[in-house]
Amino acid sequence: MLANGQTVIQLMERWAPKRLAVPDDRIGLQVGTLNKKLEKVLVALDVTDEVVEEAIEAQAGLIIAHHAVIFRPLKALRTDLPGGKLLEKLIKHDIAVYIAHTNLDIAEGGVNDMLADALALEDRQLLSETSRDPYRKLVVYVPHSHADAVSEALFQAGAGHIGAYSECSFQSEGTGTFTPSAVSQPFIGETGRREHVPEKRIETIVPAQLERQVIQAMRKAHPYEEPAFDLFPLELAGHAYGLGRIGKRSEPCTLRELIDEVKRVCEVPFVRFVGDEQQQVSKIAVLGGSGGRYLAQAQFAGADVMITGDVDYHAAHDAWAAGMSVIDPGHNIEKIMKKGVAERVGSMLQEQGYTTAILPSTVNTEVFKLG
Template sequence: MLAKGQTVIQYMEQLAPKHVAEEGDKIGLQLGSLQKEITGVLVALDVTDEVVEEAIAHGCNLIIAHHAIIFRPIQQLQTDTPMGRLYEKLIKHDIAVYISHTNLDVTEGGMNDWMAEALGITEGVAPLKDIHTERLSKLVVFVPKSHHQQVLDAVLNAGAGWIGNYSHCSFNIEGYGTFVPREGTDPFIGEQGKMERAEEVRIETIVPLGVRAKVIQAMLKAHPYEEVAYDLYSMDLKGRSFGLGRVGRLKQPVSLAEFIETVKKGLQVDQVRVVGDLNRTVSKAAVLGGSGGKFLQSALFRGADVLVTGDIDYHTAQDALMAGVALIDPGHNAEKIMKLKVAEWISGKLGEHKYATPVFASAVNTEPFRFQ
């Protein structure tokens, strides 16, 4: 059985929820439709003509990419321009394009965690720069005692009940609920026109915004009543924070020269640009996929000895040299580490649910620079 497009994206958004992306980021479905069976998924860093040809060769009708193909509003669509021809080819072959960008960067177990792991940043790992703090609600629902555990399990397993590193947190109070079933009802307990007094349990738990719809859906599905009595309260308490980049300590100090070799191997690049004394000691490192030069001050504030990021400009390099922070620039394309990781995630989720849709990690090298 092939998975529907919405099903594939549901799994993708479990990994990288859209609500944690930077404001204004170009994410989500950018071209095509998800209202179809997916014959194959191709995971790519960029969507180029070669990547589209690869999707066609594999029989894929969905590309999940990290970098957007539409950055600003399109005033006209001319198919005699390079981008116009790309859009035309995608449309003619019914290939949808879905983008997961900064939401994949910041999420736990996403891009920057993969990069940190590849570089051996394993101790005291934290975001380099917080950009999003999750909003919390309190859910209160009243359940008949006979279905208390069923409903409680449903909401907690859907993602409610997290407080810090504690999961499945709830508070439960027994009491009595009253109601009169009116004409046209089909009550689970009681009779039409008669006051009913039912033994019920009040369940209270915390619900993060990102899973609120999923929790409510699970609650309603598990609850036996026709009309479910529940409340959602907004809270001033802050939930989890999500941030760009990662910073943390290496297992043991190394020289900058040694760390450079770790970067090359971990991010699968042949060459890097470097700022700093190759003999200096590196104990604490920061990494940020993509263009991260503007986060130099964050790395300095966090006490990093070196910042690994792409697209470093001349003046940022000078600032780092003066501040005594080393820089390693492996290029923007180092984010290609996401292709295999995302493909493995989606493939695993589809396999768990017995879907036969194949998932491929793009083998196309989209690095635009060549070194002579």
């Protein structure tokens, strides 16, 4: 069974929801339509002419890319210029393009976690927090006979998580009253007669982004036509999300050894670096893409070295003066997302019985070369 484009992207956004992206980031569907069945999906870092040719040859109807194909507002769509010609080719071959950028960087298991995994960083934390999920308190009143079923439905839908604990709730006893009207179909009671029913008040905590699905699950499990429930905002800080990761190696190594490992795992022929090659490093910050502006945060967090791309001359000088090492393997190390996204989205599709293939692009879009 082939998945349509909407299904593929729903799964993608379940993992890397748009709400995680930094303001004004160019994400989402940029070219074409998702309203079609897909035999194959191509995952790419950049959308170049070579990547589009690869998608055509593979008969992929969708490209999931990390970097936007439309970054600046279009003032014209000229097919005699490279940008317009690329968009023309995508449209002529009915290839849609969907962008997951900073939302994929920030998501748990996203680009920065992929890089941290590749470098075996342990006890990792966020480098720069960007948002927190607000919490709600859900209170629902349930007859005793269905209290366990409703509680289970709430937990399965994502309610009840507090820190390292799950299935958290509080229950108390009470009496519910109601009078069914002539058009009602009451689970308990008779039309026109006030009922007094022993009920349980179930209280639990709900992440705001799961509010709709938790309420839907509650309604489905609840026996009443019109369940009585309340939803309250909470001041409690929710789950944190952010850019970059910082963690430790199980064993310290020299900066030179780390440089060689970065070149190997990130598949880059060279890096730029700042620092003493014989320095012992243990605490490491990593941020895919352009992370020079976060060097001070990495130093404040205690990093011995930061691995990121596009570090400018003055930022490198500041790091040097502060005694912090820097490894710059280039922006292109984010290509780790090609295999990571293909494996994760492909696995989610398989679990739901879809046969749509998710393929990592084999095109190298690194633009810089050594002269």
